[in-house]
Amino acid sequence: TQLLEQSPQFLSIQEGENLTVYCNSSSVFSSLQWYRQEPGEGPVLLVTVVTGGEVKKLKRLTFQFGDARKDSSLHITAAQTGDTGLYLCAGGPNTGNQFYFGTGTSLTVIP
Amino acid sequence: KAGVTQTPRYLIKTRGQQVTLSCSPISGHRSVSWYQQTPGQGLQFLFEYFSETQRNKGNFPGRFSGRQFSNSRSEMNVSTLELGDSALYLCASSSIFPGQGSAPLHFGNGTRLTVT
Numbered sequence: 001t002q003l004l005e006q007s008p009q010f011l012s013i014q015e016g017e018n019l020t021v022y023c024n025s026s027s028v029f030s031s032l033q034w035y036r037q038e039p040g041e042g043p044v045l046l047v048t049v050v051t052g053g054e055v056k057k058l059k060r061l062t063f064q065f066g067d068a069r070k071d072s073s074l075h076i077t078a079a080q081t082g083d084t085g086l087y088l089c090a091g092g093p094n095t096g097n098q099f100y101f102g103t104g105t106s107l108t109v110i111p
Numbered sequence: 112k113a114g115v116t117q118t119p120r121y122l123i124k125t126r127g128q129q130v131t132l133s134c135s136p137i138s139g140h141r142s143v144s145w146y147q148q149t150p151g152q153g154l155q156f157l158f159e160y161f162s163e164t165q166r167n168k169g170n171f172p173g174r175f176s177g178r179q180f181s182n183s184r185s186e187m188n189v190s191t192l193e194l195g196d197s198a199l200y201l202c203a204s205s206s207i208f209p210g211q212g213s214a215p216l217h218f219g220n221g222t223r224l225t226v227t
Contacts, residue, residue: 030213031213033213035216042115042203042219042220042221043216043218044218045215045216045217048213048215050213088153088154090154090216093207093213096142096159096161097161097205097207097213097214097216098156098159098167098169099156100156101146101153102153103153104153
């Protein structure tokens with residue numbers, strides 16, 4: 001059973017388009033992190049959000065944490081081929097520094 | 112600053128064998144976590160160590176074990192390998208200390224284990 005469900009699972013778009021990835025749960029998390037993973041590499045942290053309703057911007061990426069701290073979204077404006085990768089949300093921490101990872105969204109940006 | 116180093120990068124084992132994977136965290140990080148990544152299940156938490164003590168364990172059978180040394184390096188061991196153990200095993204270190212809210216995970220590039 002996955003605590004965090006991401007949608008869509010796969011996304012293929014043209015360069016320059018906008019997109020939104022969703023991360024939903026029935027559980028409340030003290031923080032939520034977003035990672036991007038490229039083939040053959042480990043996930044790399046993009047952002048951490050900790051306050052309900054919080055919005056963070058990282059260049060063309062906008063992250064939002066739901067008011068109830070159960071869900072989050074990632075919006076990419078004017079996607080570039082370099083945005084291609086697997087996007088993972090992670091909620092936690094639980095005991096210690098344990099995080100629950102979402103099911104992942106595989107994004108392909110076509111030139 | 113050197114990142115998280117995992118060795119080996121690739122392993123091929125047969126059913127019934129055992130395997131040991133190694134992880135060297137970022138210098139100064141005392142928390143090391145292990146995750147299993149498969150296409151069907153995504154990233155699943157295995158266990159976390161802090162200062163040589165296991166703080167938390169995921170829902171995996173006892174065939175999966177780990178330890179952490181005084182220099183924070185960590186190993187995980189899988190005994191009596193099964194086909195379903197084929198996965199990418201990721202190690203992550205963190206600068207978190209007890210009582211701290213949360214800290215980012217810094218992942219290595221993983222060990223790809225194939226069980227035949």
